[in-house]
Amino acid sequence: MKRSIAELLAHGQALIAADLPEAVGTLLHPYLQGGTGPIPLWKLLALACRRQGKFEAVRKIQEMIVETLPGDLPARYDLADTLLTLGDFARGWEEYRFRYHLPHTTALARHIQAAPRWDGRPISGQTLLIHDEQGYGDTFQFIRLLRAAQKNSEAKILVEINHESLSLIRRAYPEFLVQPRGTLPPHFDAHCELMSLPHALGLQLSDLPLEMPYLQADPRRIEHWQERLQDLPRPWVALTWAGRPTHPNDGNRSMRLEQFASLAMVAASFLAIQKGPAAYQPAPTGMNLCRLSDEIRDFEDTAAILQIADLLISVDSSPVHLAGALGRPAWVLLPFESEWRWMTEREDTPWYPTHRLFRQSRRGDWQGVLERVAVDWVASEYSPA
Incomplete structure (x- = not known):
């Protein structure tokens, strides 16, 4: 006996919550195999495909939904996200205008x-x-x-x-x-x-990155932080391990400081510029960590630290973009399902020529990311000869 749409949706969402998106396709196949079927099931399948990084499959499903229901504005925003992820800027920006038509964003629109x-x-x-x-x-x-x-x-x-x-x-x-x-x-x-x-x-993608750098740190703040950090051995590596806690995807993109154990023995001074509750998390044993969060008053201080630091290692958060705008190098740690701006598979980004991207190869695998960072560090210009 076929199950109701409500039952299928509940089962599929439970599979995704259990990190089993591959099983959703098997669940829904009998109901969608003819290329037709209820739109809510197609949306669920698109979500499951996205969780697996199958963006071309996601695009085909979302384009079908938008063509069928052009007035479904949340679906059009979902399509925008996919198009931008795939680098289709021409169509992506057109659909991105619907970003304030979602249930949780309507109140944010000006x-x-x-x-x-x-x-x-x-x-x-x-x-x-x-x-x-x-x-x-x-x-x-x-x-x-x-x-x-x-x-x-x-x-x-x-x-x-x-x-x-x-x-x-x-x-x-x-x-x-x-x-x-x-x-x-x-x-x-x-x-x-x-x-x-x-x-x-x-x-267009080919227009990027435009003028670089386009922000500058305050010379007075630079002088202050050079004096503050002068006794720390080089290289200086700014470090951020968590994003804004209220971000809807924060659980996916943020880490805990203790997870950086593979970098604990790296010969560097780590400058913790983390703000918020995560700033006080315990550090891995042996890490040469200088906590600066209580001394950082604003983004001017952060900019000055990034300007004089040799490198930023960070999850996807505002210091990554600030470093890029300043033309400073960053190694960006990305979850398997990252935001559209980082696109797919690339180890570089057209937005910031100074940045390198380190992506999870499978969902939740931060250890693998940090192990690659540690290996690349040894061969990098930052590691002592």
Whole structure:
């Protein structure tokens, strides 16, 4: 007897929660083998395929869903995520505009009725408000598009940015009026979210990385941290092992400091720039760790440390993007199912030429990632000859 859709969904979701996505295909095959079937089951199959890293299969399913139900906006966002992961920027940015139509993001959308959203065409002589959104890493990644927006729009650029990034952005883009979020802006004629700029500009993969570096650390902070760290032996390796706890994917992308045991005997001074509750986790025995979290006041301090450090080793978090924007090297530790911006299989990233990517070869295998890091360290320029 065939089971109900509700039963199949509950069983399939339980399999995914148990880290058995391969079994979902077997479960659903009798119900979808003819290429038809209930859309909720197709969505479940797409999720299971994504968990396995089968992005081409995911794309085919999602394209079918969007073609069948073009008004299903969460499905269109899911398609955007897959397209961007696969490097299809032209279609990906088009669908990415639906990111604020999800149940958990609707409240985050900024509704500006006084002016239209900029569509990429020239608006010579007018004022364009560009406002940031989402996380700090997103700000550091996409702020590079400000000058391209000014060139294409021929407008006066007004930037609204989070308080934590304000001084960095003002120093990097002195030609624009940069105001903190929450400040009443002067009159503007059009607006655009920072992460809608790629769509408006028609950003292609081949356009990246644009100008590099595009942020600079404060010379006074650099001087302070050089003096603070001068007695530590080189190389200096900045270290971040956990992302923001409230991030929906944090359990997948974050680690525990004790998991870095394979690096404990590396001849380096590890500069712990981790912030938040994870900053106080116990370190592996033998690791030469200098905890700096209580001394780091803001991103200006983080930027200065990254500017003088020899390398950053970090999970996917905002310091990775800040280091990239500064043109500083980073080894990025990625889960098997990483965010779209890191694409698939690559060990490099077009966003940041100074970065290397170390990916899990199977779900949850951080030990394998760190073992590869330790092996590569020996052959790297950072290891003593």
